[in-house]
Amino acid sequence: MEKIVILTGAGISAESGLITFRDEGGLWAQHRIEDVATPEGFARDPALVQGFYNARRVQAAKVHPNAAHQALARLQSEWPGDVVIVTQNVDNLHEAGGAEDVIHMHGSLDRALCATCGHRWAAPPEMAVGEPCPTCAEPTARPDVVWFGEMPYHMDEIYSHLSSASIFAAIGTSGQVYPAAAFVHEAQTAGSQTLEINLEPTMGASVFDDRLVGKATETVPQWVDRLLRQTD
Structure with missing residues (x-):
């Protein structure tokens, strides 16, 4: 049966209450990218960076999966072929909504990484500067x-x-950040039918074979329903 590959971005979690990267007034708007989202920023001011992600972790813990997350989980469970969810998001709302084996291409807020040995483990709610690695103790x-x-x-x-x-x-997803922005081209090269679902068309919307415009909580369940009716 056909394999479905789905890429999700911040827009799917926005209706759960998570502020997106481009929203005014959110955590991102209070900081420069260079200060909180680069290795150089972490080296300059680890306390600022740890505090920023501690705040994001608190924010993410307060929200719940929405109808779009739940619809994709239903598609995974009911579609006769494979459904692979790749997300640019660092929240766990897909998993909370019932999805399995989600590929987090940008990592996860609830995980910690040792910059020395590469060990990963469950992050505490609040990470401190100089937090020791449980494996190498650095x-x-x-x-x-x-x-x-x-x-x-x-x-x-x-x-x-x-x-x-x-x-x-x-x-x-905005379709502006590579390498994810090139996924549609990779899929089309393989002969995939391609679809963009967004609150409004992106700059690259014309590349896709089809487009659905509207709230994710409405458009995604409708799309999933149409797909599943094909299997009846």
Whole structure:
């Protein structure tokens, strides 16, 4: 049966109450990217960076999966083929909504990473500067998130899925950040039907075979319903 590969971005979690990168008044608006989302920023002021991600962790813990997350989990469970969810988000709302084996290409807020030995573990609610690694004991723990200038995770696995996808959908993502912005081209090269679902068309919307415009909590369940009716 057809494989479906889905890329999700901040737009799918916005309706759960998580402020997106481009929203005014949110955590991101209070800081420069260079200060809180780069290795250089962490080296300059680890206390600022740890505090920023502690605040994001608190924010993420207060929200719940919405109808779009739940619809994708239902698609995973009811579609007769594979449904692979790749997310640019660092929250766990897909998993909370019932999805399995989600590929977090930008890491996860609830994970910690040792910058010395590469060990990963469950992050405490509040990470301190100099947090020791449970494996090597070096005081170099950092959030396990991909910062600007770093390579996203699981890229070989993602490209492998794109090369065998029959359907590729991008949901709630701006389409401006590479390498994710190029996923639609990878999928089309493999012969996939491509779809963008967004609150409004992105600059790259014309590249997709089809587009759905509207709130993710409305458009995603409708799309999933249409797909599943094809299997009846």
